Amino acid sequence: MKTPALALEKFRVVICLGPGGVGKTTLSAALAVSGAASGRAVDVLTVDPAPRLLDALGLVGDAAEPRDVPLAGVRRPRSAQANRGRLRALRLDPKRTFDAIVARHAPSQAARDAILENRIYRNISNALAGVADYMAMEKLLELAGDRATDLVVLDTPPAAEALDFLDAPRRLIELLNSRAVTLLSAPAGVLKSGLRVVDLAARAVLAAFDRVTGLNLLGDVQSFVRSFEGMYAGFAERARRADAMLRAEDTAVVVVTTAEAARISQANEFVDALGRAGLRVSAGIVNRVMPPLPDVAELENAKISAALKRKLTRNLSDYAALKRREAASLDSLRAALPAGAQLLVASDLGREPRSLADLMEIAKGLQVRNPAQTDA
Amino acid sequence: MALPRLIFVTGKGGTGKSTVSAALAAALARHGPTTLADIDGRLRAAALVGTIPTGPDSVRVSDSLDALALSARTELEAFIRRIVPISAISRRMLKSRTFGYVTAALPGLEAFLLLERLRIMAGDAALEDRFIVIDAPASGTALELLGVAAGVKGIAPAGTLNRLAGAVESFLTDPDRFGVIVTLAPEPLALREALETASALRDRLGIATVAAIMNRTPQPLFDDADLRALARVGAHARLARRRSREHKFARAALEQLRHAGLETIELPMMFTDTIGAGEVMRLSREIEAELLRR
Numbered sequence: 001m002k003t004p005a006l007a008l009e010k011f012r013v014v015i016c017l018g019p020g021g022v023g024k025t026t027l028s029a030a031l032a033v034s035g036a037a038s039g040r041a042v043d044v045l046t047v048d049p050a051p052r053l054l055d056a057l058g059l060v061g062d063a064a065e066p067r068d069v070p071l072a073g074v075r076r077p078r079s080a081q082a083n084r085g086r087l088r089a090l091r092l093d094p095k096r097t098f099d100a101i102v103a104r105h106a107p108s109q110a111a112r113d114a115i116l117e118n119r120i121y122r123n124i125s126n127a128l129a130g131v132a133d134y135m136a137m138e139k140l141l142e143l144a145g146d147r148a149t150d151l152v153v154l155d156t157p158p159a160a161e162a163l164d165f166l167d168a169p170r171r172l173i174e175l176l177n178s179r180a181v182t183l184l185s186a187p188a189g190v191l192k193s194g195l196r197v198v199d200l201a202a203r204a205v206l207a208a209f210d211r212v213t214g215l216n217l218l219g220d221v222q223s224f225v226r227s228f229e230g231m232y233a234g235f236a237e238r239a240r241r242a243d244a245m246l247r248a249e250d251t252a253v254v255v256v257t258t259a260e261a262a263r264i265s266q267a268n269e270f271v272d273a274l275g276r277a278g279l280r281v282s283a284g285i286v287n288r289v290m291p292p293l294p295d296v297a298e299l300e301n302a303k304i305s306a307a308l309k310r311k312l313t314r315n316l317s318d319y320a321a322l323k324r325r326e327a328a329s330l331d332s333l334r335a336a337l338p339a340g341a342q343l344l345v346a347s348d349l350g351r352e353p354r355s356l357a358d359l360m361e362i363a364k365g366l367q368v369r370n371p372a373q374t375d376a
Numbered sequence: 377m378a379l380p381r382l383i384f385v386t387g388k389g390g391t392g393k394s395t396v397s398a399a400l401a402a403a404l405a406r407h408g409p410t411t412l413a414d415i416d417g418r419l420r421a422a423a424l425v426g427t428i429p430t431g432p433d434s435v436r437v438s439d440s441l442d443a444l445a446l447s448a449r450t451e452l453e454a455f456i457r458r459i460v461p462i463s464a465i466s467r468r469m470l471k472s473r474t475f476g477y478v479t480a481a482l483p484g485l486e487a488f489l490l491l492e493r494l495r496i497m498a499g500d501a502a503l504e505d506r507f508i509v510i511d512a513p514a515s516g517t518a519l520e521l522l523g524v525a526a527g528v529k530g531i532a533p534a535g536t537l538n539r540l541a542g543a544v545e546s547f548l549t550d551p552d553r554f555g556v557i558v559t560l561a562p563e564p565l566a567l568r569e570a571l572e573t574a575s576a577l578r579d580r581l582g583i584a585t586v587a588a589i590m591n592r593t594p595q596p597l598f599d600d601a602d603l604r605a606l607a608r609v610g611a612h613a614r615l616a617r618r619r620s621r622e623h624k625f626a627r628a629a630l631e632q633l634r635h636a637g638l639e640t641i642e643l644p645m646m647f648t649d650t651i652g653a654g655e656v657m658r659l660s661r662e663i664e665a666e667l668l669r670r
Binding site for chain 1: 388389390394416417418420456459460473474476477478480481482483514531532534535536537564565594597598602605606608609610611612614615616618619647648649650651
């Protein structure tokens with residue numbers, strides 16, 4: 001019996017989180033293609049896709065803004081509804097997203113230029129891992145704000161922990177907090193009581209770095225923070241909206257992983273961390289699972305030599321061990337998932353996805369893994 | 377086979393970096409003092425040899441093997457403590473904002489300080505004839521990490537940091553002190569990533585010692601005649617072909633790796649229910665035999 005996998009039509013936003021290298025981008029794209037094939041207007045925001053996947057989505061060259069992906073190669077049900085479907089894809093460019101936000105929200109031309117030219121600002125997207133996460137959220141807000149779009153699928157930057165993503169706005173905003181500037185720029189002598197020790201520490205640390213590097217970091221940081229004065233409230237407000245969106249009823253948070261023990265334990269940590277942060281995980285997807293194993297009974301009557309039968313029996317028992325290892329991984333993720341969340345498996349395509357048809361095949365192959373299920 | 381003092385193990389995600397690091401450390405520990413160090417915070421390799429280090433202080437695993445955990449953040453904290461003239465700067469004071477400013481002002485500094493730590497460890501190890509095995513992050517992150525020294529030189533054109541950056545660069549390019557092992561599994565994506573990583577390490581970073589460990593090669597079981605005879609046993613034939621395909625791919629991959637000038641050790645697929653201490657021991661024997669043979 002087949003239970004329907006991840007009822008996408010219930011959701012307006014799907015966020016794929018998970019350890020690096022498990023195929024998050026591929027699965028995000030697959031979910032998006034299948035959403036579009038069912039007649040919805042879908043955007044997929046990818047992060048660092050593999051070259052073949054870029055080709056499949058037509059994301060060659062500049063793709064920082066949504067681009068239409070022709071659905072010609074995708075089989076769709078013949079109905080007026082299905083024909084309404086469209087797919088747009090884009091590739092996150094944290095620096096350009098940040099630049100665009102600065103350009104849009106800076107109080108004046110002079111303020112805008114001051115920020116864009118600041119040395120700290122120019123480094124920040126490369127230097128701080130959280131910036132890419134934060135920009136993915138800003139872009140998500142922008143895309144989801146378009147009421148003509150039915151579904152936005154968000155692939156997330158690789159992270160060691162789920163909280164890296166959720167925490168990104170808070171960390172960046174803390175950096176931009178204009179309250180800090182008064183503390184940093186006050187001459188040491190006039191620092192009064194009531195100042196937070198963290199700011200004194202920042203000041204002392206930056207001054208020490210200035211001594212060992214011969215640079216003027218303290219000055220750079222001061223002008224960086226000062227240049228964000230007046231924009232800080234806007235950042236805080238959008239971060240609040242992004243957080244509300246993550247918690248909305250029609251947002252699905254999906255944790256993607258593969259079945260290797262190391263990845264599963266990381267995925268379990270993601271699920272726990274999301275739960276602690278009050279986010280509801282809708283599904284766990286285990287990518288690249290092994291195909292079902294053949295039945296040993298089939299060997300009994302096969303018209304082959306006894307020697308070959310022995311080899312096949314050995315081969316079956318070898319792969320059965322791997323299958324048991326995989327099943328233990330799936331059980332462990334299931335135990336970590338909250339009640340009501342689905343455990344889905346995506347089978348190994350056996351090749352790198354290179355077309356929309358491949359992505360569709362992955363989406364169609366998504367299956368719910370029920371607790372008692374064994375196929376060894 | 378003359379090994380560099382410090383061996384940095386990287387590779388595509390999911391190719392068994394931690395298992396290989398643990399097995400390599402266990403193999404080396406049978407011949408002399410060895411340290412297994414984690415730098416990606418997952419502590420997988422240490423767990424496989426039966427310990428969980430909590431920081432940069434060595435935890436003893438056996439008479440000749442110990443384990444420790446390094447992190448870029450810890451190194452940055454230690455560096456700040458050295459240069460900031462405030463007695464006892466507390467952990468609480470070094471809140472995320474301070475680190476945020478520092479990393480934004482000096483991108484790559486944290487990673488650089490981690491490399492500087494590896495350089496010092498390799499120097500100390502040479503004095504006691506010790507080997508160090510690093511369970512490093514996946515190839516992309518590892519290449520970024522190993523490439524930061526050049527960036528630091530650019531940021532600080534003179535002074536202490538610049539001098540340290542020069543020392544780190546000569547450490548990374550010294551075949552006696554630093555080497556990289558790239559892990560892979562017998563599949564196209566992992567092979568491609570291993571070849572690309574190896575050429576980036578050599579050509580872009582000038583790292584002299586780069587070798588490969590191809591993990592998870594299934595032992596051959598079927599010959600071509602078997603596979604022909606199997607045409608009528610459906611699902612079992614598919615499974616037999618899968619094994620045969622992986623084995624053949626491994627042969628071809630080995631050829632390509634050698635052609636690219638990469639010495640490669642091949643490790644068998646462990647057809648077992650779990651990967652634990654027993655499997656790591658078996659793999660370490662394989663590695664040891666290969667190292668002694670060369």
